[in-house]
Amino acid sequence: MKKKAKHKVVGLEKRKAIAGYLFISPFILGFLVFMIKPFFQSLYMSFCDVEVGAAKFELHFLPTVENKGLFDNFYYAFRTDPDFVRLLTEELTRMVIYSLAIIVFSFFISLILNQKFGGRALVRAVFFLPVILSSGVMLGLESDNQLMDQIAQSVEEATAGVSITDGLQTILRTTGVGVRAFEKVFELINNIYDVALASGIQIIIFLSGLQTIPRSMYEAAEIEGCTAWESLWKITFPSISSLFLVNWIYTVVDFCMRSDNQVIDKIQTFMLSLQNYGVSSAMSWIYFIIVIAFIGITSLLLSKGVYYYD
Amino acid sequence: MTRVKIHKENFWVRNQKSEGYLLKKKIMEILVHVCRFVLLFGLCFLILQPLLNKISVSFMEEQDLLDPIVVSVPVHFTLSNYEVCNEIMHYWEAFKNSMIISLTVSILQVAVCTIVGYGFARFKFPLKKLWFAAVMLIVIIPPQLISTSLHLHFRFFDIFGLFQLIAGHSLNLKASVVPYYLMSATCMGLKNGLYIYMIRQFFRNIPNDMEEAAYVDGCGMFRTFFTIMLPEGMPIITSCFLFAFVWQWTDGFYSKMFIGGKRLVSISIAGAVDELPSYIAKFTGVRSSVSVAYSNCILATGTLMVIIPVVVLYLFAQRQFVESISSSGIKM
Known part of the structure; x- marks a missing residue:
């Protein structure tokens, strides 16, 4: 009797496992056909000379082609192409700086939005608006809006030296401390618009975390004589530290996929206009490996600092 | 009884009783409110401004665009x-x-x-x-x-x-x-x-x-x-x-x-x-x-x-x- 009962449980579990696989089968299919296959094919292609004809395409593995080495496509990307290395370093530094700024900014804003005041829902809606509006092609249109640039330029010329950041900049420059570092900070401050546009989702994620922290914790801390500043670092920060990891990964990934990313632009030019599939694959792989390594290392470091409540 | 009395007391009387703490707290509160309002208003404006700007520009004729006097309200309204x-x-x-x-x-x-x-x-x-x-x-x-x-x-x-x-x-x-x-x-x-x-x-x-x-x-x-x-x-x-x-x-x-x-x-x-x-x-x-x-x-x-x-x-x-x-x- 006992044996039979046990057998039945196994049967149910087995059926559940089969049902589970049935449920996720579309994903498995897509993953194998549209992800894994192209994934390895594009890796292989980066070592190939791709020839596209009218009815078919041929892959010539580079060592088998005369006068070509295995890494020729990579050599081309790094050594021959005039822009690639410059664009790559530019985009990567931009990614690091902006991601940091976005995390700090969204944490700060979510702290403010977590307080109670009139019109909170409206402000939240406005901050979330860019997630909807600055997605896809809209972002690229926004950033190369020449008219705005011209206006900004003429305003800058007319008010030369009057702007606050410029004044600060000259003061800090004359002190001679870390000019390059300051330059990046000023660039960020001048581009706060871009940061605000890119931090809609992050703000909401932080807010949802902040709302799960019980109020009683803050009250207890306050009674014990904890100042607001202390409870920010001792209560708020540890409680939502795991969300920093989530947000960090989301921000970096989001940044890689932005449509105004110049490296992606370069890769697409090579593919669509020049039809040079080999080099474009090599370029995408270089970019991908650097980004994955960056995400891996930083999230490993971050996850060390994450505090888990339970 | 005492409770009612406290409510009837003047703000300044209560302030005196707390040795100035109440006033300080009130001022801080108002300051925080003002700062928060300015900051949030500024950021919201930052996000909405390009949208508003687009709306006003879209109704302008070409001569309005080049006219430095026209900023946001079109003079020659057009569709x-x-x-x-x-x-x-x-x-x-x-x-x-x-x-x-x-x-x-x-x-x-x-x-x-x-x-x-x-x-x-x-x-x-x-x-x-x-x-x-x-x-x-x-x-x-x-x-x-x-x-x-x-x-x-x-x-x-x-x-x-x-x-x-x-x-x-x-x-x-x-x-x-x-x-x-x-x-x-x-x-x-x-x-x-x-x-x-x-x-x-x-x-x-x-x-x-x-x-x-x-x-x-x-x-x-x-x-x-x-x-x-x-x-x-x-x-x-x-x-x-x-x-x-x-x-x-x-x-x-x-x-x-x-x-x-x-x-x-x-x-x-x-x-x-x-x-x-x-x-x-x-x-x-x-x-x-x-x-x-x-x-x-x-x-x-x-x-x-x-x-x-x-x-x-x-x-x-x-x-x-x-x-x-x-x-x-x-x-x-």
Whole structure:
């Protein structure tokens, strides 16, 4: 009797496992056909000379082609192409700086939005608006809006030296401390618009975390004589530290996929206009490996600092 | 009695009793309020300003654009910009195409993602961790990486050499919608990993009792899913649908990649400025360069026309958008 009962449980579990696989089968299919296959094919292609004809395409593995080495496509990307290395370093530094700024900014804003005041829902809606509006092609249109640039330029010329950041900049420059570092900070401050546009989702994620922290914790801390500043670092920060990891990964990934990313632009030019599939694959792989390594290392470091409540 | 008395006391009397603490606290409070208001107002203005600017520019005639006195209220009010945009972008045709594609694609994507997300949330099966890692992988891998290969894959589409055998050549699906539908039906569309993740998080938070009660009552696994869990998960499903719709509407990458043959709003706005000179040349007969101000004005108008449906949607469904992410309880 006992044996039979046990057998039945196994049967149910087995059926559940089969049902589970049935449920996720579309994903498995897509993953194998549209992800894994192209994934390895594009890796292989980066070592190939791709020839596209009218009815078919041929892959010539580079060592088998005369006068070509295995890494020729990579050599081309790094050594021959005039822009690639410059664009790559530019985009990567931009990614690091902006991601940091976005995390700090969204944490700060979510702290403010977590307080109670009139019109909170409206402000939240406005901050979330860019997630909807600055997605896809809209972002690229926004950033190369020449008219705005011209206006900004003429305003800058007319008010030369009057702007606050410029004044600060000259003061800090004359002190001679870390000019390059300051330059990046000023660039960020001048581009706060871009940061605000890119931090809609992050703000909401932080807010949802902040709302799960019980109020009683803050009250207890306050009674014990904890100042607001202390409870920010001792209560708020540890409680939502795991969300920093989530947000960090989301921000970096989001940044890689932005449509105004110049490296992606370069890769697409090579593919669509020049039809040079080999080099474009090599370029995408270089970019991908650097980004994955960056995400891996930083999230490993971050996850060390994450505090888990339970 | 004493309580009533305290309420009747003057603010200053109470302040004196607390040795100035009350006044200090009140001033601090007001200061915080003012600072917060200024900061938030400034940032909100920062976000909304380009939109407002576009609206005012879109009603201006060319001479207003060049007039330094006119800033935001047009002197020569006109609707001609909208007409020009309509002509250049073939707006209604693009609108119709975009609407059909965004709607069908997002419904398909969300339906499949719901099934997959539910599978991940409620069933135990071998290698589940591995497959979920695969979901995370498709979130992280930029689609650009595999785009080269996918491009060729669909350019020379074939299933085990079948078409080669029958028709003598492989199919060219590059300019058709089929590849993207195939990808959507298998969770490989735009940001589908994210939807799977959100839906899974939501279903994981539903208590087990409901499912078990259904099983005890003799409800099968699929019937439980359709009649009990699906209505429960409606909030997150509508949110994901809204996201999918909006992001598909403005998407440039997949559209350019796979749906290039069709006229979509996101594609036509990207090319609007390039087409402007030839459009004007059609009337004047002279191929002249268009002033920067005017082409930007057209761009602003076009952008407005593209985002108006999305803005309207956002106004009505703002709650679903904003609260979806909180309700899924993202944790790591």
